[in-house]
Amino acid sequence: MVVLNDKLIFPPVETATPEGIIAIGGDLSTERLLLAYRSGIFPWYSEGEPIVWWCPDPRFVLFPEKLRVTKSMQSVLNNGTFRFTINRAFTKVLQNCKTITRKEQEGTWITPAIEHAYTQLHEQGFAHSAEAWMNGELVGGLYGIRLGNVFFGESMFSKQSNASKFAFINYVRQLQKEKVALIDCQVYTAHLESLGAGMISRNKFLALLADNL
Template sequence: MNVALLTDELWFPSAEKAKANGLLAIGGDLRTDRLLLAYRSGIFPWFNDDEPPLWWCPDPRCVVFPDELYISKSMQQLLKRNAFEFRFNTAFKEVIHLCGQTRKLIEGTWITNEIEEAYCKLHNLGYAFSGEAWLNNELVGGLYGLRIGNVFFGESMFSKVSNASKYAFIKLVQQLQQDGVVLIDCQIYTPHLESLGARMIDRKEFLKITAANT
């Protein structure tokens, strides 16, 4: 199929119509109601600074089921001795900015000023959250994403100190599980996520879970 071209009208094509690489639509904007509709539909934005918004729904999808969270022996030791202080949602703006800066140093980033502004709006409305690892009162690792219903849609993470992002991820997943979250969306596979218990599931299964829990 051809990739859908979005305008000001608020809609998305069915996520199951995405191309083989996951690309579903191009264009539109990052206003709050469009972003919420996207995530509830299993779709997320991912594009470079010099591109229009690109909207994706890959198949398969990388996810973590909270009860499958994997904690290695080395991470168990860090958790046992409280190597970092975990804070929930106290420095969202700093977390998303540091995620963008970290990615930019590695390979460029999709976390543009426009993205930061859009997700800070979602944070102010109670949809976007951060999990943070602090050391000596300094923010040294963390991640952010959206919670809609009982699904958490993870977006990005950063680490200034070894294992800080893993620590924040583990503590956040444990807290979300206690709060009733049934699925953590990780979007795209990475070995880092796999080491924490992430696995791939069919897009159809992902969309079914998302529809039932958002």
């Protein structure tokens, strides 16, 4: 296992473990995080652990044109229950993603260091949020990194049924208008699979990154 030091470098992704771990250690500086995303790598670890860097094979992604919207969800989009915004409440979205209770998950991977690092990325224009509001209250949303024509999704939350789907669908449609070609969902979830996400090989993912960053 490669242990990173102060040098801004990652080992070749082909050296990843079968689970997709490529290295541990290093830091969460803006420079290292941007290098990681451009290389198809992302951090994912629990508080109290060293930083763990991942590049899994296969990779879970969504092509915006393959977004799947059911009739019932289209009704939710049209009925005015929620209001959609972009980058209006990044900090609140991040905090909700950190604190929301999730089934079969203890604790959170959004450590104080992660929270600080991605807030910095937002302030520098790299990290973005999409929000769903209900009666003036933030009830759902997501955040991630935008580089070139790729969006790297990080986390989402929902306090009302369909709120995160509402935010996600609206944001994907906006990204498609902006010519985003690929949304990185990182690892499998049934929630995102229901919206059209699927697996591709790591090699194909890296080739798509090269074409769209």
